Amino acid sequence: MRNHSVTYSPFQTQDATFQAVADPTRRAVLDLLRRGSQPAGAIAQAFPVSRPAISRHLRLLRRAHLVREHREGRHRVYDLNPEPLRAVDSWLEQYRSFWTMSLNNLKSFVESEYAKETAQHSAGKLTRKPSKGDR
Amino acid sequence: MRNHSVTYSPFQTQDATFQAVADPTRRAVLDLLRRGSQPAGAIAQAFPVSRPAISRHLRLLRRAHLVREHREGRHRVYDLNPEPLRAVDSWLEQYRSFWTMSLNNLKSFVESEYAKETAQHSAGKLTRKPSKGDR
DNA sequence: ATAATGTGTAACCATACAGTTACGTGACAG
DNA sequence: CTGTCACGTAACTGTATGGTTACACATTAT
Structure with missing residues (x-):
């Protein structure tokens, strides 16, 4: 210690x-x-x-x-002494590839998720706004 | 204050x-x-x-x-959604240059600081070793 | 309708933490 | 020696946080 x-x-x-x-x-x-x-x-x-x-x-x-x-x-x-920040950097490294995904890819991904969700409630029971527990 | x-x-x-x-x-x-x-x-x-x-x-x-x-x-x-991590990444960005400085550069930098310090008091009363006040 | 499943929330507890003021201490000035 | 400066630390306070158990609520299964 x-x-x-x-x-x-x-x-x-x-x-x-x-x-x-x-x-x-x-x-x-x-x-x-x-x-x-x-x-x-x-x-x-x-x-x-x-x-x-x-x-x-x-x-x-x-x-x-x-x-x-x-x-x-x-x-x-x-x-x-910035040395320990390398640990943060290396952790972040694994996420960099994600945000270099183009925004279009991300957008279409989100939209497909949204479509999947709305497809589920044609009867209109599940019509909650998704950002309810967001506050 | x-x-x-x-x-x-x-x-x-x-x-x-x-x-x-x-x-x-x-x-x-x-x-x-x-x-x-x-x-x-x-x-x-x-x-x-x-x-x-x-x-x-x-x-x-x-x-x-x-x-x-x-x-x-x-x-x-x-x-x-890794997007917000970009904020972390960009903050970190300012520190990357520090650890890409070679150890030699860092060493010489520290030593120049040390030289500056000792130059201030030619009486030489304050010759403390660094890295002692840890914890 | 009733039960079971999946999940969020409330209530509660212990601990960590940021901030404050008061005080202790080493280093220099006189 | 005494005062002052530059700190760190102790003691205390309020709040945030992480964990737990108990419960509420919506969604499927029977």
Whole structure:
């Protein structure tokens, strides 16, 4: 658990990465660090939330190995480590082929599903709008 | 205090997608649907949690527009809609350049940062090793 | 009509999490 | 030594979330 060497086990890491990236503030922190390393205080000033809140976001990002921290005097400088994002990328990789399917294919697919559905209720009993549980 | 410097992109869909995908069970549901549409019951059987739990995951995925549902008799067939994942992909896009930087580039980059740092205080009081403040 | 099937929802519980304020601590300045 | 700065952390709060069981409802089967 306390292992902070280079070998992260891929399973735990993927979960941690997805979870870390799920929060919009943390994504924004990463986006900020993409422009260069910054001390914690400077990062916090960029956000409308309190400094301790950012500190905790940073801790989570640290544990997900998405940022690294080192001390410079009394500053704690954070820099980006995008490596774990590869896990997200590789997961996404499997879906890229789907959305490179042309929109026409997708459209005709949806329409055929719709036709299948409407074909079922010529008596008009099943005439519910499909987006009912959508809210 | 409440300085709002960084442009928060309040892209609703992006947030919803990231959040939906944050949960490993929901990712697994998507992975399952990648092989083809399935009714809710069949999806639930593939997981160790109860059927209502899956039903709620499906609702969340529905609201994130990552799956679509249509009725077939008394079945509710779910099929994958990977479109929203493009938002994740495009966010990730900005980071790809980082990990395609060779390790040598990264190393030299880090070292130049280090040099910049040490240049600031010729007294050399702050020579801390990085990667210590992990957890 | 009645039963069985497939599924979503409600109610409830435990836990996680984001945010806050208050405080502790190491590093520098005087 | 003392104060101040830059942090992290503790304690607390409200809310979201994931899980469970019990139930409602529509669709087929008998």
